Amino acid sequence: MPANLSPEFKRAEEDFRNATTPQEKIIALELMMATIPKHKGTEKMQADIKRRLSKLRNTEEKTAGKRGDALHVRKEGAAQVVVAGPPNAGKSALIRALTGAEAEVAPYPFTTVRPFPYMMPFEDIQIQLVDTGPVAEDRLEPYHVNLLRNADLALLVLDLAAAAPVTDFEAALRAMSRAKVEFVRDFSGEAPEYGVKPKRTLVAVNKCDQDEDDILLDEVRAALGERFELVPVSCETEMNIEDLRRMIFEGSQILRVYSKIPGRPADLDKPFVAPSGSTVLDVARLVHKEFAENLRYARIWGSERFDGQKVQRDYVVHDKDVIELHI
Numbered sequence: 001m002p003a004n005l006s007p008e009f010k011r012a013e014e015d016f017r018n019a020t021t022p023q024e025k026i027i028a029l030e031l032m033m034a035t036i037p038k039h040k041g042t043e044k045m046q047a048d049i050k051r052r053l054s055k056l057r058n059t060e061e062k063t064a065g066k067r068g069d070a071l072h073v074r075k076e077g078a079a080q081v082v083v084a085g086p087p088n089a090g091k092s093a094l095i096r097a098l099t100g101a102e103a104e105v106a107p108y109p110f111t112t113v114r115p116f117p118y119m120m121p122f123e124d125i126q127i128q129l130v131d132t133g134p135v136a137e138d139r140l141e142p143y144h145v146n147l148l149r150n151a152d153l154a155l156l157v158l159d160l161a162a163a164a165p166v167t168d169f170e171a172a173l174r175a176m177s178r179a180k181v182e183f184v185r186d187f188s189g190e191a192p193e194y195g196v197k198p199k200r201t202l203v204a205v206n207k208c209d210q211d212e213d214d215i216l217l218d219e220v221r222a223a224l225g226e227r228f229e230l231v232p233v234s235c236e237t238e239m240n241i242e243d244l245r246r247m248i249f250e251g252s253q254i255l256r257v258y259s260k261i262p263g264r265p266a267d268l269d270k271p272f273v274a275p276s277g278s279t280v281l282d283v284a285r286l287v288h289k290e291f292a293e294n295l296r297y298a299r300i301w302g303s304e305r306f307d308g309q310k311v312q313r314d315y316v317v318h319d320k321d322v323i324e325l326h327i
């Protein structure tokens with residue numbers, strides 16, 4: 001064994017030895033892959049880790065398929081947002097307020113027992129919000145791990161009416177860190193394939209209607225305001241719910257583009273949804289394979305250019321641009 005393995009790698013290896021579920025093993029292997037020094041001396045080890053990883057992933061996929069799995073939530077809509085937080089924080093109430101759907105809300109903890117997807121309409125698209133059961137120090141379900149790692153955005157809920165709002169929230173954060181995600185305010189670019197995943201995060205500070213003179217909110221701001229984007233809300237009075245809807249859209253890091261056929265008006269009914277930072281060529285791929293292959297240039301109508309301006313295939317498009325592809 002090469003001697004220059006990092007402490008991070010050794011910790012990941014230790015995690016692997018202690019892992020009891022296939023999912024824990026997968027995460028540990030991913031971390032090993034992320035932290036192994038990449039040079040000739042470790043090539044065999046790298047190949048071995050990759051082999052074990054792909055075997056475990058395959059069996060996991062098959063068994064999830066067989067279970068028909070009520071605990072596995074397929075991504076649908078323009079983006080997937082996982083809603084998570086401590087017991088009784090109002091996660092389900094918030095989903096109700098945002099979507100109008102009948103998520104089960106009750107005045108006692110552990111009401112939600114399994115993940116459930118809802119659709120939040122935002123202008124002309126739908127964003128999937130996934131309700132989850134409570135997270136606490138000793139309680140993080142395997143489905144939480146999957147959702148936290150894979151969702152496009154985490155919407156964490158903090159409960160101002162809890163006995164100790166910040167402490168409870170931090171306990172939930174510690175539990176969720178076992179999913180090997182790092183909650184961050186902002187992040188752009190590709191997430192690493194292996195290892196700790198940076199996760200764009202919004203924190204809804206809920207039950208503001210219970211907080212006279214913003215006393216608790218100020219405490220939360222002092223403790224967490226630097227680390228997180230905090231959105232004070234109330235499901236009871238609907239305070240800031242509309243703003244939160246837009247922030248969820250913006251945090252999902254997606255954009256809408258409408259296609260247009262030359263000489264005809266744009267098709268404004270059906271946006272194409274692409275990740276922020278997409279280029280004309282990326283959009284062309286969504287419209288039609290043939291367009292992408294033979295694309296010469298595009299004309300664009302939108303915020304950043306004059307109407308109908310000719311742009312090249314590497315031009316980065318903006319939300320609500322109209323684009324006319326020329327082959």
Ligand SMILES: Nc1nc2c(ncn2[C@@H]2O[C@H](COP(=O)(O)OP(=O)(O)OP(=O)(O)O)[C@@H](O)[C@H]2O)c(=O)[nH]1
Nearest residue numbers: 088089090091092093106107109110111112235236
């Ligand atoms: N005053 C007030 N109460 C709220 C608000 N949002 C939720 N609640 C109440 O908080 C309690 C818990 O709400 P839920 O939505 O069931 O909480 P949850 O986080 O989904 O709970 P679990 O599924 O058990 O983890 C209910 O009694 C809600 O009516 C709010 O903005 N203000």
Ligand SMILES: [Mg+2]
Nearest residue numbers: 091092111112
């Ligand atoms: Mg609930």
